[in-house]
Amino acid sequence: MDYDDSATAQELRDRAREFMDEVVLPKERANAAGSVSQETIDELREQAREYDVYAPQISEEHGGMGIALRDVLPLFEEAGRSLLGAPAMRVDAPDEGNMHTLELVGTAAQKEEWLDPLVAGEIRSGFAMTEPAPGGGSDPKMLRTTAEKEDGEWVIDGHKWWTTQGSAADVLLVMARTDEEAHPYAGCSIILVPTDAEGVEIVRDIPHLGQDLMPESHAEIRFDGVCVPEENLLGEENEGFTVAQQRLGPARLTHCMRFSGMADRALDVAKAYMNEREAFGSSLADKQAQRFAIAEAETRLHAARTMVRDAATKLDAGDEARVEVSMSKVFAANVAQETIDLAIQCCGGAGISRDLPLADFYDAVRAFRIVDGADEVHKRTIARAVFEDTDSAEIEAVPRFDG
Structure with missing residues (x-):
């Protein structure tokens, strides 16, 4: 293409x-x-x-x-x-998105201390935003972690979980309320917190569905009176959601492309297997139902790639592109999951074995419909934009039926 x-x-x-x-x-x-x-x-x-x-x-x-x-x-x-x-x-991820954020809004000192060694692969990072109930999850306005200024320091108290790579991280980008009186979207900030700071407790790595090849962790973390210098503020004070949005747009698109590549490889594996495997008098590749299913998957992957490129073009041009990014994320996540599931089905027993990469792909892709915004969150964004554009005068063209 x-x-x-x-x-x-x-x-x-x-x-x-x-x-x-x-x-x-x-x-x-x-x-x-x-x-x-x-x-x-x-x-x-x-x-x-x-x-x-x-x-x-x-x-x-x-x-x-x-x-x-x-x-x-x-x-x-x-x-x-x-x-x-x-x-x-x-x-x-998550280092790719965190590096982008540091490069975008970090100070010269922050870039020297954290960005350069992150790019070199000398340290790791985590993005600590999601909280256990009743804190912020899909609705980030419910964020409860706080950061208050005291004697030239930020004092952070709160409880996070699903912080990817948190237990292995050297530094965390922590989203916290810094103005309790303001609306959460206008009263939160991102603060850089070294994981060896006093009061940072890595409670556990949450057992989770996931692949085996690459070690991955999602940590539960408590912050109990954690003190860091004021200059650890990343970006402007009370502009944490603005910074997070600048991080999440590109990060969602890079996720889409990585998982599109995974789905494409899954199809390559399935097609190779189907060409070799015979059943009921012919190769599996000759069975019409599976040929049509593969054709449908190829079509939907093409659409996903096109959507992501469109959204990225708008981001590069300075557009926020929130709707385009949400469309790309929810569509690509579902297409990738369905395609990898199809590839496993096409390969039968070999598909669920660890001899092929498909089982690891399947374990990895399911989380994609939740991380970086669940399907429902992105659909809500799209629907809100669609209905905001509705012209109420159009209802005059709608026929009415009296029963």
Whole structure:
């Protein structure tokens, strides 16, 4: 398909595909029976630098390649073809989104202390926003964690969970109420909190549905009188939701492309299996029902890729593109899940084994319909925009029927 990608985007995609085929996929197959170590990820990152595909979304000043979001999308899709691809190319969540945020609104000192080592892969980070009930979940206005200024410091108290990579993180981007009198959207801030600060308690890693190949954790964390300097404020005071929106828009699109790549790889695996496997007198690839199902999946993946590119183009142009991002996120998440489910079904017993990557893909993709905004949240955003545009005069054209 021709997606009107620039020459830069196409060249980057080709290098990423070569890196995936020659380095990452063989490493994935060699580790199919178990988890991959951090040492292996570090080795892959060194090789990504050799292929010139390392941290393309970050400016050269901070250790990346300085490529615009729209041009880096095809690389994200290539990275998604294996669970090892994104961490190898340093386009992995949550660090990718946190690096973007630090680069966007961080001070020079914050970038030196946190961004540069994050890009280099020397430290890790977490984004601590979601809270257990009755705190903020899908409705962030319910946020209860607070941060108050005292003697040149922020004093933070609160309870978070589902902080991805939180137990392994060196620094957390913590969303907290900094003006109790204001509406939450106008009274919250993001504060950088080192995990070794006194009062930070990593309660546990939450047991969860997820893949086995790449170790992943989602932490429950308590903040009990945690003190950090005032200069750890990230962005403007009381503008935390504005900053979070700037983070989440691009992060949602990069998620979409990574999972599109995963779904595309799942189809490749399924098609290869179907060509080889015979049943009832012919190969599975000759069965019309499965051929039609594969055709439908290919069509929907094409639509997802197109939607994401449209949204990214608007973001690069300075548009908030909230509706386009929400449409992309909810559509791509469902298409990826359905496609990977289809691939497993096409492969039968082999599909649910760990001999193929499909079982790990299936475990990983289900969370995509919840992380970075559940389906329902994005549909609410889309519906609100649709109904705000409704012209009440149009109801005059609606026929009325009296029974």
